[in-house]
Amino acid sequence: MVKPWAAEQIVTNDVALELISTQFPELVPVTVKLIGEGFDNTVYQVNEQYVFRFPRRSIAVDLLLVECALLPHLYSLGLPLAVSEPVFIGKPEERYLWPFAGYRFIVGESPGVITVEQRMQSALPLAQFLSMLHRFPVAKAKELGVPNDLLGRLDLTKRLSQVDSNMNKAMELGLWSDRRVLDVFLSSLGDGENIKESGNSSFTQCLVHGDLHIRNVLADDNQLISGVIDWGDVHIGHPAVDLSFVYSYLPWEGRRMFFSIYGEADTATLKLARFRSIHISLLLLLYGYDQQDDSLVAATQDSLRLAFEDL
Known part of the structure:
Protein backbone atom coordinates (compact mmCIF):
# COMPACT_ATOMS: atom_id res chain seq x y z
CA MET A 1 0.00 0.00 0.00
CA VAL A 2 1.34 3.43 -0.94
CA LYS A 3 1.34 5.55 2.22
CA PRO A 4 0.58 9.22 1.42
CA TRP A 5 1.53 10.14 4.98
CA ALA A 6 5.14 8.91 4.64
CA ALA A 7 7.54 11.66 5.79
CA GLU A 8 10.37 13.09 3.69
CA GLN A 9 11.87 14.94 6.64
CA ILE A 10 11.23 14.54 10.37
CA VAL A 11 12.18 17.14 12.95
CA THR A 12 13.27 15.50 16.19
CA ASN A 13 12.71 16.97 19.63
CA ASP A 14 16.34 18.11 19.83
CA VAL A 15 16.31 19.76 16.40
CA ALA A 16 13.01 21.54 17.15
CA LEU A 17 14.45 22.82 20.43
CA GLU A 18 17.61 24.10 18.72
CA LEU A 19 15.78 25.75 15.80
CA ILE A 20 13.29 27.56 18.01
CA SER A 21 15.88 28.64 20.60
CA THR A 22 18.19 30.02 17.90
CA GLN A 23 15.62 31.83 15.78
CA PHE A 24 13.32 33.03 18.57
CA PRO A 25 15.52 33.88 21.59
CA GLU A 26 12.58 35.61 23.25
CA LEU A 27 11.15 32.13 23.92
CA VAL A 28 14.27 30.91 25.77
CA PRO A 29 14.25 28.82 27.94
CA VAL A 30 12.37 26.67 25.44
CA THR A 31 10.47 23.52 26.32
CA VAL A 32 9.11 21.35 23.52
CA LYS A 33 6.67 18.44 23.61
CA LEU A 34 5.67 16.35 20.61
CA ILE A 35 1.89 16.44 20.26
CA GLY A 36 1.28 15.10 16.77
CA GLU A 37 2.60 13.73 13.50
CA GLY A 38 0.12 14.16 10.69
CA PHE A 39 0.31 13.60 6.96
CA ASP A 40 2.07 16.90 6.35
CA ASN A 41 3.52 18.25 9.59
CA THR A 42 5.31 17.31 12.79
CA VAL A 43 3.79 19.34 15.64
CA TYR A 44 5.31 20.43 18.95
CA GLN A 45 3.83 22.31 21.86
CA VAL A 46 6.30 25.01 22.95
CA ASN A 47 6.43 26.59 26.41
CA GLU A 48 2.81 25.44 26.87
CA GLN A 49 1.75 28.59 24.98
CA TYR A 50 2.47 27.90 21.32
CA VAL A 51 2.27 25.17 18.71
CA VAL A 61 5.90 23.87 2.50
CA ASP A 62 3.98 26.21 0.18
CA LEU A 63 0.76 25.23 1.95
CA LEU A 64 2.19 26.39 5.26
CA LEU A 65 3.17 29.76 3.81
CA VAL A 66 -0.29 30.29 2.33
CA GLU A 67 -2.05 29.52 5.58
CA CYS A 68 0.26 31.88 7.47
CA ALA A 69 -0.77 34.67 5.07
CA LEU A 70 -4.49 33.90 5.37
CA LEU A 71 -4.98 32.99 9.02
CA PRO A 72 -4.47 36.47 10.53
CA HIS A 73 -7.39 37.68 8.39
CA LEU A 74 -9.60 34.80 9.53
CA TYR A 75 -8.52 35.32 13.13
CA SER A 76 -9.63 38.96 12.96
CA LEU A 77 -13.17 37.96 11.92
CA GLY A 78 -14.03 36.62 15.36
CA LEU A 79 -15.22 33.28 14.03
CA PRO A 80 -17.39 31.18 16.38
CA LEU A 81 -14.68 28.48 16.46
CA ALA A 82 -11.08 29.35 17.29
CA VAL A 83 -8.54 29.29 14.45
CA SER A 84 -4.76 29.15 14.64
CA GLU A 85 -2.99 32.52 14.75
CA PRO A 86 0.57 32.40 13.37
CA VAL A 87 2.97 34.53 15.42
CA PHE A 88 6.38 33.07 14.51
CA ILE A 89 7.68 32.27 11.02
CA GLY A 90 10.85 30.18 11.07
CA LYS A 91 13.45 30.41 8.32
CA PRO A 92 15.18 27.50 6.52
CA GLU A 93 18.70 26.72 7.64
CA GLU A 94 21.25 23.91 7.43
CA ARG A 95 19.61 21.76 10.09
CA TYR A 96 16.19 22.04 8.48
CA LEU A 97 15.83 23.28 4.92
CA TRP A 98 12.19 24.37 5.00
CA PRO A 99 10.28 27.20 6.69
CA PHE A 100 8.20 26.42 9.78
CA ALA A 101 5.67 28.31 11.87
CA GLY A 102 4.53 28.86 15.44
CA TYR A 103 0.94 29.59 16.46
CA ARG A 104 -0.84 30.55 19.64
CA PHE A 105 -1.92 27.37 21.43
CA ILE A 106 -5.64 26.56 21.22
CA VAL A 107 -6.91 24.63 24.23
CA GLY A 108 -8.68 21.39 23.36
CA GLU A 109 -8.19 17.85 22.12
CA SER A 110 -9.27 15.90 19.07
CA PRO A 111 -12.68 14.34 19.72
CA GLY A 112 -12.70 10.59 20.11
CA VAL A 113 -15.62 8.21 20.42
CA ILE A 114 -18.47 10.42 21.67
CA THR A 115 -22.22 10.19 22.12
CA VAL A 116 -24.95 11.37 19.76
CA GLU A 117 -25.92 14.05 22.29
CA GLN A 118 -22.35 15.35 22.42
CA ARG A 119 -22.20 15.49 18.63
CA MET A 120 -25.50 17.35 18.42
CA GLN A 121 -24.26 20.25 20.54
CA SER A 122 -21.69 21.14 17.85
CA ALA A 123 -24.21 21.49 15.00
CA LEU A 124 -24.91 25.18 15.70
CA PRO A 125 -21.33 26.52 16.07
CA LEU A 126 -20.15 24.37 13.16
CA ALA A 127 -22.89 25.75 10.89
CA GLN A 128 -22.12 29.33 11.91
CA PHE A 129 -18.40 28.78 11.39
CA LEU A 130 -18.68 27.28 7.90
CA SER A 131 -21.26 29.85 6.86
CA MET A 132 -18.84 32.66 7.70
CA LEU A 133 -15.82 30.89 6.23
CA HIS A 134 -17.58 30.14 2.94
CA ARG A 135 -18.61 33.79 2.63
CA PHE A 136 -15.04 35.10 2.96
CA PRO A 137 -14.30 37.19 -0.16
CA VAL A 138 -12.76 34.94 -2.79
CA ALA A 139 -10.92 37.84 -4.41
CA LYS A 140 -9.25 38.67 -1.09
CA ALA A 141 -8.27 35.05 -0.54
CA LYS A 142 -6.66 34.92 -3.97
CA GLU A 143 -4.74 38.12 -3.23
CA LEU A 144 -3.31 36.33 -0.19
CA GLY A 145 -2.11 33.46 -2.37
CA VAL A 146 -4.86 30.92 -1.69
CA PRO A 147 -4.90 28.54 -4.69
CA ASN A 148 -7.71 26.77 -6.47
CA ASP A 149 -8.15 23.04 -5.87
CA LEU A 150 -5.05 21.59 -7.52
CA LEU A 151 -5.57 18.06 -6.19
CA GLY A 152 -8.97 17.18 -7.64
CA ARG A 153 -10.43 16.45 -4.23
CA LEU A 154 -13.87 15.83 -5.75
CA ASP A 155 -12.70 14.26 -8.99
CA LEU A 156 -14.88 11.16 -8.89
CA THR A 157 -13.23 9.60 -11.93
CA LYS A 158 -10.12 9.27 -9.72
CA ARG A 159 -11.55 9.04 -6.22
CA LEU A 160 -14.11 6.30 -6.88
CA SER A 161 -11.40 3.71 -7.41
CA GLN A 162 -9.54 4.91 -4.30
CA VAL A 163 -12.64 4.50 -2.14
CA ASP A 164 -13.28 1.05 -3.55
CA SER A 165 -9.67 -0.02 -2.96
CA ASN A 166 -9.49 1.44 0.57
CA MET A 167 -12.73 -0.25 1.59
CA ASN A 168 -11.35 -3.57 0.39
CA LYS A 169 -8.18 -2.99 2.44
CA ALA A 170 -10.23 -2.08 5.52
CA MET A 171 -12.20 -5.31 5.19
CA GLU A 172 -9.06 -7.40 4.67
CA LEU A 173 -7.63 -5.92 7.87
CA GLY A 174 -10.83 -6.61 9.81
CA LEU A 175 -11.54 -2.91 10.29
CA TRP A 176 -14.93 -3.09 8.54
CA SER A 177 -17.26 -6.00 7.90
CA ASP A 178 -19.89 -5.09 5.30
CA ARG A 179 -19.61 -2.91 2.20
CA ARG A 180 -23.12 -3.35 0.85
CA VAL A 181 -24.30 0.14 1.87
CA LEU A 182 -21.22 1.63 0.24
CA ASP A 183 -21.89 -0.27 -2.99
CA VAL A 184 -25.47 1.00 -3.11
CA PHE A 185 -24.30 4.56 -2.62
CA LEU A 186 -21.52 4.28 -5.21
CA SER A 187 -23.97 2.84 -7.72
CA SER A 188 -26.14 5.94 -7.26
CA LEU A 189 -23.18 8.01 -8.46
CA GLY A 190 -22.83 5.99 -11.66
CA ASP A 191 -19.49 6.74 -13.31
CA GLY A 192 -19.38 10.09 -11.56
CA GLU A 193 -20.05 12.18 -14.65
CA ASN A 194 -23.64 13.16 -13.91
CA ILE A 195 -23.01 14.13 -10.33
CA LYS A 196 -19.75 15.87 -11.27
CA GLU A 197 -21.41 17.93 -13.98
CA SER A 198 -24.28 18.80 -11.69
CA GLY A 199 -21.92 19.81 -8.90
CA ASN A 200 -19.69 21.85 -11.19
CA SER A 201 -22.60 23.75 -12.71
CA SER A 202 -24.54 24.53 -9.55
CA PHE A 203 -22.05 25.74 -6.97
CA THR A 204 -20.27 28.99 -6.33
CA GLN A 205 -16.58 28.71 -5.53
CA CYS A 206 -15.71 29.68 -2.00
CA LEU A 207 -12.90 29.62 0.54
CA VAL A 208 -12.75 26.16 2.14
CA HIS A 209 -10.61 24.70 4.90
CA GLY A 210 -10.00 21.75 2.61
CA ASP A 211 -9.24 19.02 5.16
CA LEU A 212 -11.95 19.15 7.80
CA HIS A 213 -12.08 15.93 9.83
CA ILE A 214 -11.78 14.77 13.43
CA ARG A 215 -7.99 15.17 13.54
CA ASN A 216 -8.27 18.82 12.50
CA VAL A 217 -10.85 19.99 15.01
CA LEU A 218 -10.50 20.49 18.76
CA ALA A 219 -13.13 19.92 21.41
CA ASP A 220 -13.42 21.25 24.95
CA ASP A 221 -13.94 19.21 28.12
CA ASN A 222 -17.64 18.82 27.27
CA GLN A 223 -16.79 17.53 23.76
CA LEU A 224 -18.13 20.72 22.15
CA ILE A 225 -16.09 21.59 19.07
CA SER A 226 -14.11 24.70 19.98
CA GLY A 227 -11.40 25.12 17.33
CA VAL A 228 -10.26 24.27 13.81
CA ILE A 229 -6.57 23.66 13.13
CA ASP A 230 -4.21 22.63 10.30
CA TRP A 231 -5.14 24.96 7.45
CA GLY A 232 -2.52 23.61 5.05
CA ASP A 233 -5.16 22.42 2.56
CA VAL A 234 -7.05 25.72 2.40
CA HIS A 235 -8.12 26.57 -1.14
CA ILE A 236 -10.81 28.06 -3.36
CA GLY A 237 -13.17 25.27 -4.26
CA HIS A 238 -16.43 23.43 -3.76
CA PRO A 239 -18.20 23.83 -0.39
CA ALA A 240 -18.83 20.06 -0.39
CA VAL A 241 -15.16 19.59 0.54
CA ASP A 242 -15.91 21.09 3.98
CA LEU A 243 -19.53 19.94 4.20
CA SER A 244 -18.19 16.38 4.19
CA PHE A 245 -17.49 16.85 7.91
CA VAL A 246 -21.22 17.22 8.50
CA TYR A 247 -21.65 13.62 7.33
CA SER A 248 -18.75 12.17 9.32
CA TYR A 249 -19.46 14.01 12.58
CA LEU A 250 -23.16 14.81 12.94
CA PRO A 251 -26.06 12.36 13.13
CA TRP A 252 -28.95 12.88 10.72
CA GLU A 253 -30.89 15.16 13.10
CA GLY A 254 -27.74 17.21 13.63
CA ARG A 255 -27.37 17.60 9.87
CA ARG A 256 -30.90 18.88 9.63
CA MET A 257 -30.13 21.48 12.30
CA PHE A 258 -26.84 22.35 10.58
CA PHE A 259 -28.41 23.07 7.18
CA SER A 260 -31.25 25.07 8.74
CA ILE A 261 -28.55 27.52 9.87
CA TYR A 262 -25.93 27.17 7.14
CA GLY A 263 -28.49 27.23 4.33
CA GLU A 264 -29.79 24.65 1.92
CA ALA A 265 -27.48 22.71 -0.40
CA ASP A 266 -28.52 21.00 -3.63
CA THR A 267 -28.60 17.23 -4.09
CA ALA A 268 -25.35 17.13 -6.06
CA THR A 269 -23.48 19.01 -3.33
CA LEU A 270 -24.85 16.71 -0.63
CA LYS A 271 -23.83 13.59 -2.56
CA LEU A 272 -20.35 14.98 -3.12
CA ALA A 273 -20.08 15.87 0.58
CA ARG A 274 -21.12 12.38 1.67
CA PHE A 275 -18.75 10.79 -0.85
CA ARG A 276 -15.78 12.82 0.42
CA SER A 277 -16.76 11.99 3.99
CA ILE A 278 -16.51 8.28 3.17
CA HIS A 279 -13.26 8.78 1.27
CA ILE A 280 -11.52 10.69 4.07
CA SER A 281 -12.87 8.41 6.82
CA LEU A 282 -11.51 5.32 5.07
CA LEU A 283 -8.14 6.97 4.56
CA LEU A 284 -7.95 7.98 8.23
CA LEU A 285 -9.05 4.49 9.27
CA LEU A 286 -6.13 2.91 7.39
CA TYR A 287 -3.77 5.59 8.69
CA GLY A 288 -4.88 4.92 12.27
CA TYR A 289 -4.29 1.21 11.79
CA ASP A 290 -0.83 1.82 10.28
CA GLN A 291 0.10 4.11 13.18
CA GLN A 292 -1.33 1.67 15.76
CA ASP A 293 -3.62 4.44 16.98
CA ASP A 294 -6.57 2.53 18.41
CA SER A 295 -8.46 5.69 19.39
CA LEU A 296 -8.29 7.04 15.83
CA VAL A 297 -9.41 3.69 14.43
CA ALA A 298 -12.44 3.64 16.73
CA ALA A 299 -13.29 7.28 16.02
CA THR A 300 -13.09 6.86 12.24
CA GLN A 301 -15.19 3.70 12.39
CA ASP A 302 -17.84 5.88 14.05
CA SER A 303 -17.35 8.47 11.29
CA LEU A 304 -18.01 5.83 8.65
CA ARG A 305 -21.15 4.63 10.41
CA LEU A 306 -22.44 8.19 10.43
CA ALA A 307 -21.59 8.69 6.74
CA PHE A 308 -23.63 5.56 5.90
CA GLU A 309 -26.50 6.59 8.19
CA ASP A 310 -29.88 7.18 6.49
CA LEU A 311 -28.74 5.78 3.12
Whole structure:
Protein backbone atom coordinates (compact mmCIF):
# COMPACT_ATOMS: atom_id res chain seq x y z
CA MET A 1 0.00 0.00 0.00
CA VAL A 2 1.34 3.43 -0.94
CA LYS A 3 1.34 5.55 2.22
CA PRO A 4 0.58 9.22 1.42
CA TRP A 5 1.53 10.14 4.98
CA ALA A 6 5.14 8.91 4.64
CA ALA A 7 7.54 11.66 5.79
CA GLU A 8 10.37 13.09 3.69
CA GLN A 9 11.87 14.94 6.64
CA ILE A 10 11.23 14.54 10.37
CA VAL A 11 12.18 17.14 12.95
CA THR A 12 13.27 15.50 16.19
CA ASN A 13 12.71 16.97 19.63
CA ASP A 14 16.34 18.11 19.83
CA VAL A 15 16.31 19.76 16.40
CA ALA A 16 13.01 21.54 17.15
CA LEU A 17 14.45 22.82 20.43
CA GLU A 18 17.61 24.10 18.72
CA LEU A 19 15.78 25.75 15.80
CA ILE A 20 13.29 27.56 18.01
CA SER A 21 15.88 28.64 20.60
CA THR A 22 18.19 30.02 17.90
CA GLN A 23 15.62 31.83 15.78
CA PHE A 24 13.32 33.03 18.57
CA PRO A 25 15.52 33.88 21.59
CA GLU A 26 12.58 35.61 23.25
CA LEU A 27 11.15 32.13 23.92
CA VAL A 28 14.27 30.91 25.77
CA PRO A 29 14.25 28.82 27.94
CA VAL A 30 12.37 26.67 25.44
CA THR A 31 10.47 23.52 26.32
CA VAL A 32 9.11 21.35 23.52
CA LYS A 33 6.67 18.44 23.61
CA LEU A 34 5.67 16.35 20.61
CA ILE A 35 1.89 16.44 20.26
CA GLY A 36 1.28 15.10 16.77
CA GLU A 37 2.60 13.73 13.50
CA GLY A 38 0.12 14.16 10.69
CA PHE A 39 0.31 13.60 6.96
CA ASP A 40 2.07 16.90 6.35
CA ASN A 41 3.52 18.25 9.59
CA THR A 42 5.31 17.31 12.79
CA VAL A 43 3.79 19.34 15.64
CA TYR A 44 5.31 20.43 18.95
CA GLN A 45 3.83 22.31 21.86
CA VAL A 46 6.30 25.01 22.95
CA ASN A 47 6.43 26.59 26.41
CA GLU A 48 2.81 25.44 26.87
CA GLN A 49 1.75 28.59 24.98
CA TYR A 50 2.47 27.90 21.32
CA VAL A 51 2.27 25.17 18.71
CA PHE A 52 5.06 24.87 16.15
CA ARG A 53 4.49 22.98 12.89
CA PHE A 54 7.35 21.61 10.80
CA PRO A 55 6.49 20.30 7.30
CA ARG A 56 7.23 16.58 6.85
CA ARG A 57 6.76 16.61 3.07
CA SER A 58 7.87 19.13 0.45
CA ILE A 59 4.28 19.54 -0.77
CA ALA A 60 3.40 21.02 2.63
CA VAL A 61 5.90 23.87 2.50
CA ASP A 62 3.98 26.21 0.18
CA LEU A 63 0.76 25.23 1.95
CA LEU A 64 2.19 26.39 5.26
CA LEU A 65 3.17 29.76 3.81
CA VAL A 66 -0.29 30.29 2.33
CA GLU A 67 -2.05 29.52 5.58
CA CYS A 68 0.26 31.88 7.47
CA ALA A 69 -0.77 34.67 5.07
CA LEU A 70 -4.49 33.90 5.37
CA LEU A 71 -4.98 32.99 9.02
CA PRO A 72 -4.47 36.47 10.53
CA HIS A 73 -7.39 37.68 8.39
CA LEU A 74 -9.60 34.80 9.53
CA TYR A 75 -8.52 35.32 13.13
CA SER A 76 -9.63 38.96 12.96
CA LEU A 77 -13.17 37.96 11.92
CA GLY A 78 -14.03 36.62 15.36
CA LEU A 79 -15.22 33.28 14.03
CA PRO A 80 -17.39 31.18 16.38
CA LEU A 81 -14.68 28.48 16.46
CA ALA A 82 -11.08 29.35 17.29
CA VAL A 83 -8.54 29.29 14.45
CA SER A 84 -4.76 29.15 14.64
CA GLU A 85 -2.99 32.52 14.75
CA PRO A 86 0.57 32.40 13.37
CA VAL A 87 2.97 34.53 15.42
CA PHE A 88 6.38 33.07 14.51
CA ILE A 89 7.68 32.27 11.02
CA GLY A 90 10.85 30.18 11.07
CA LYS A 91 13.45 30.41 8.32
CA PRO A 92 15.18 27.50 6.52
CA GLU A 93 18.70 26.72 7.64
CA GLU A 94 21.25 23.91 7.43
CA ARG A 95 19.61 21.76 10.09
CA TYR A 96 16.19 22.04 8.48
CA LEU A 97 15.83 23.28 4.92
CA TRP A 98 12.19 24.37 5.00
CA PRO A 99 10.28 27.20 6.69
CA PHE A 100 8.20 26.42 9.78
CA ALA A 101 5.67 28.31 11.87
CA GLY A 102 4.53 28.86 15.44
CA TYR A 103 0.94 29.59 16.46
CA ARG A 104 -0.84 30.55 19.64
CA PHE A 105 -1.92 27.37 21.43
CA ILE A 106 -5.64 26.56 21.22
CA VAL A 107 -6.91 24.63 24.23
CA GLY A 108 -8.68 21.39 23.36
CA GLU A 109 -8.19 17.85 22.12
CA SER A 110 -9.27 15.90 19.07
CA PRO A 111 -12.68 14.34 19.72
CA GLY A 112 -12.70 10.59 20.11
CA VAL A 113 -15.62 8.21 20.42
CA ILE A 114 -18.47 10.42 21.67
CA THR A 115 -22.22 10.19 22.12
CA VAL A 116 -24.95 11.37 19.76
CA GLU A 117 -25.92 14.05 22.29
CA GLN A 118 -22.35 15.35 22.42
CA ARG A 119 -22.20 15.49 18.63
CA MET A 120 -25.50 17.35 18.42
CA GLN A 121 -24.26 20.25 20.54
CA SER A 122 -21.69 21.14 17.85
CA ALA A 123 -24.21 21.49 15.00
CA LEU A 124 -24.91 25.18 15.70
CA PRO A 125 -21.33 26.52 16.07
CA LEU A 126 -20.15 24.37 13.16
CA ALA A 127 -22.89 25.75 10.89
CA GLN A 128 -22.12 29.33 11.91
CA PHE A 129 -18.40 28.78 11.39
CA LEU A 130 -18.68 27.28 7.90
CA SER A 131 -21.26 29.85 6.86
CA MET A 132 -18.84 32.66 7.70
CA LEU A 133 -15.82 30.89 6.23
CA HIS A 134 -17.58 30.14 2.94
CA ARG A 135 -18.61 33.79 2.63
CA PHE A 136 -15.04 35.10 2.96
CA PRO A 137 -14.30 37.19 -0.16
CA VAL A 138 -12.76 34.94 -2.79
CA ALA A 139 -10.92 37.84 -4.41
CA LYS A 140 -9.25 38.67 -1.09
CA ALA A 141 -8.27 35.05 -0.54
CA LYS A 142 -6.66 34.92 -3.97
CA GLU A 143 -4.74 38.12 -3.23
CA LEU A 144 -3.31 36.33 -0.19
CA GLY A 145 -2.11 33.46 -2.37
CA VAL A 146 -4.86 30.92 -1.69
CA PRO A 147 -4.90 28.54 -4.69
CA ASN A 148 -7.71 26.77 -6.47
CA ASP A 149 -8.15 23.04 -5.87
CA LEU A 150 -5.05 21.59 -7.52
CA LEU A 151 -5.57 18.06 -6.19
CA GLY A 152 -8.97 17.18 -7.64
CA ARG A 153 -10.43 16.45 -4.23
CA LEU A 154 -13.87 15.83 -5.75
CA ASP A 155 -12.70 14.26 -8.99
CA LEU A 156 -14.88 11.16 -8.89
CA THR A 157 -13.23 9.60 -11.93
CA LYS A 158 -10.12 9.27 -9.72
CA ARG A 159 -11.55 9.04 -6.22
CA LEU A 160 -14.11 6.30 -6.88
CA SER A 161 -11.40 3.71 -7.41
CA GLN A 162 -9.54 4.91 -4.30
CA VAL A 163 -12.64 4.50 -2.14
CA ASP A 164 -13.28 1.05 -3.55
CA SER A 165 -9.67 -0.02 -2.96
CA ASN A 166 -9.49 1.44 0.57
CA MET A 167 -12.73 -0.25 1.59
CA ASN A 168 -11.35 -3.57 0.39
CA LYS A 169 -8.18 -2.99 2.44
CA ALA A 170 -10.23 -2.08 5.52
CA MET A 171 -12.20 -5.31 5.19
CA GLU A 172 -9.06 -7.40 4.67
CA LEU A 173 -7.63 -5.92 7.87
CA GLY A 174 -10.83 -6.61 9.81
CA LEU A 175 -11.54 -2.91 10.29
CA TRP A 176 -14.93 -3.09 8.54
CA SER A 177 -17.26 -6.00 7.90
CA ASP A 178 -19.89 -5.09 5.30
CA ARG A 179 -19.61 -2.91 2.20
CA ARG A 180 -23.12 -3.35 0.85
CA VAL A 181 -24.30 0.14 1.87
CA LEU A 182 -21.22 1.63 0.24
CA ASP A 183 -21.89 -0.27 -2.99
CA VAL A 184 -25.47 1.00 -3.11
CA PHE A 185 -24.30 4.56 -2.62
CA LEU A 186 -21.52 4.28 -5.21
CA SER A 187 -23.97 2.84 -7.72
CA SER A 188 -26.14 5.94 -7.26
CA LEU A 189 -23.18 8.01 -8.46
CA GLY A 190 -22.83 5.99 -11.66
CA ASP A 191 -19.49 6.74 -13.31
CA GLY A 192 -19.38 10.09 -11.56
CA GLU A 193 -20.05 12.18 -14.65
CA ASN A 194 -23.64 13.16 -13.91
CA ILE A 195 -23.01 14.13 -10.33
CA LYS A 196 -19.75 15.87 -11.27
CA GLU A 197 -21.41 17.93 -13.98
CA SER A 198 -24.28 18.80 -11.69
CA GLY A 199 -21.92 19.81 -8.90
CA ASN A 200 -19.69 21.85 -11.19
CA SER A 201 -22.60 23.75 -12.71
CA SER A 202 -24.54 24.53 -9.55
CA PHE A 203 -22.05 25.74 -6.97
CA THR A 204 -20.27 28.99 -6.33
CA GLN A 205 -16.58 28.71 -5.53
CA CYS A 206 -15.71 29.68 -2.00
CA LEU A 207 -12.90 29.62 0.54
CA VAL A 208 -12.75 26.16 2.14
CA HIS A 209 -10.61 24.70 4.90
CA GLY A 210 -10.00 21.75 2.61
CA ASP A 211 -9.24 19.02 5.16
CA LEU A 212 -11.95 19.15 7.80
CA HIS A 213 -12.08 15.93 9.83
CA ILE A 214 -11.78 14.77 13.43
CA ARG A 215 -7.99 15.17 13.54
CA ASN A 216 -8.27 18.82 12.50
CA VAL A 217 -10.85 19.99 15.01
CA LEU A 218 -10.50 20.49 18.76
CA ALA A 219 -13.13 19.92 21.41
CA ASP A 220 -13.42 21.25 24.95
CA ASP A 221 -13.94 19.21 28.12
CA ASN A 222 -17.64 18.82 27.27
CA GLN A 223 -16.79 17.53 23.76
CA LEU A 224 -18.13 20.72 22.15
CA ILE A 225 -16.09 21.59 19.07
CA SER A 226 -14.11 24.70 19.98
CA GLY A 227 -11.40 25.12 17.33
CA VAL A 228 -10.26 24.27 13.81
CA ILE A 229 -6.57 23.66 13.13
CA ASP A 230 -4.21 22.63 10.30
CA TRP A 231 -5.14 24.96 7.45
CA GLY A 232 -2.52 23.61 5.05
CA ASP A 233 -5.16 22.42 2.56
CA VAL A 234 -7.05 25.72 2.40
CA HIS A 235 -8.12 26.57 -1.14
CA ILE A 236 -10.81 28.06 -3.36
CA GLY A 237 -13.17 25.27 -4.26
CA HIS A 238 -16.43 23.43 -3.76
CA PRO A 239 -18.20 23.83 -0.39
CA ALA A 240 -18.83 20.06 -0.39
CA VAL A 241 -15.16 19.59 0.54
CA ASP A 242 -15.91 21.09 3.98
CA LEU A 243 -19.53 19.94 4.20
CA SER A 244 -18.19 16.38 4.19
CA PHE A 245 -17.49 16.85 7.91
CA VAL A 246 -21.22 17.22 8.50
CA TYR A 247 -21.65 13.62 7.33
CA SER A 248 -18.75 12.17 9.32
CA TYR A 249 -19.46 14.01 12.58
CA LEU A 250 -23.16 14.81 12.94
CA PRO A 251 -26.06 12.36 13.13
CA TRP A 252 -28.95 12.88 10.72
CA GLU A 253 -30.89 15.16 13.10
CA GLY A 254 -27.74 17.21 13.63
CA ARG A 255 -27.37 17.60 9.87
CA ARG A 256 -30.90 18.88 9.63
CA MET A 257 -30.13 21.48 12.30
CA PHE A 258 -26.84 22.35 10.58
CA PHE A 259 -28.41 23.07 7.18
CA SER A 260 -31.25 25.07 8.74
CA ILE A 261 -28.55 27.52 9.87
CA TYR A 262 -25.93 27.17 7.14
CA GLY A 263 -28.49 27.23 4.33
CA GLU A 264 -29.79 24.65 1.92
CA ALA A 265 -27.48 22.71 -0.40
CA ASP A 266 -28.52 21.00 -3.63
CA THR A 267 -28.60 17.23 -4.09
CA ALA A 268 -25.35 17.13 -6.06
CA THR A 269 -23.48 19.01 -3.33
CA LEU A 270 -24.85 16.71 -0.63
CA LYS A 271 -23.83 13.59 -2.56
CA LEU A 272 -20.35 14.98 -3.12
CA ALA A 273 -20.08 15.87 0.58
CA ARG A 274 -21.12 12.38 1.67
CA PHE A 275 -18.75 10.79 -0.85
CA ARG A 276 -15.78 12.82 0.42
CA SER A 277 -16.76 11.99 3.99
CA ILE A 278 -16.51 8.28 3.17
CA HIS A 279 -13.26 8.78 1.27
CA ILE A 280 -11.52 10.69 4.07
CA SER A 281 -12.87 8.41 6.82
CA LEU A 282 -11.51 5.32 5.07
CA LEU A 283 -8.14 6.97 4.56
CA LEU A 284 -7.95 7.98 8.23
CA LEU A 285 -9.05 4.49 9.27
CA LEU A 286 -6.13 2.91 7.39
CA TYR A 287 -3.77 5.59 8.69
CA GLY A 288 -4.88 4.92 12.27
CA TYR A 289 -4.29 1.21 11.79
CA ASP A 290 -0.83 1.82 10.28
CA GLN A 291 0.10 4.11 13.18
CA GLN A 292 -1.33 1.67 15.76
CA ASP A 293 -3.62 4.44 16.98
CA ASP A 294 -6.57 2.53 18.41
CA SER A 295 -8.46 5.69 19.39
CA LEU A 296 -8.29 7.04 15.83
CA VAL A 297 -9.41 3.69 14.43
CA ALA A 298 -12.44 3.64 16.73
CA ALA A 299 -13.29 7.28 16.02
CA THR A 300 -13.09 6.86 12.24
CA GLN A 301 -15.19 3.70 12.39
CA ASP A 302 -17.84 5.88 14.05
CA SER A 303 -17.35 8.47 11.29
CA LEU A 304 -18.01 5.83 8.65
CA ARG A 305 -21.15 4.63 10.41
CA LEU A 306 -22.44 8.19 10.43
CA ALA A 307 -21.59 8.69 6.74
CA PHE A 308 -23.63 5.56 5.90
CA GLU A 309 -26.50 6.59 8.19
CA ASP A 310 -29.88 7.18 6.49
CA LEU A 311 -28.74 5.78 3.12
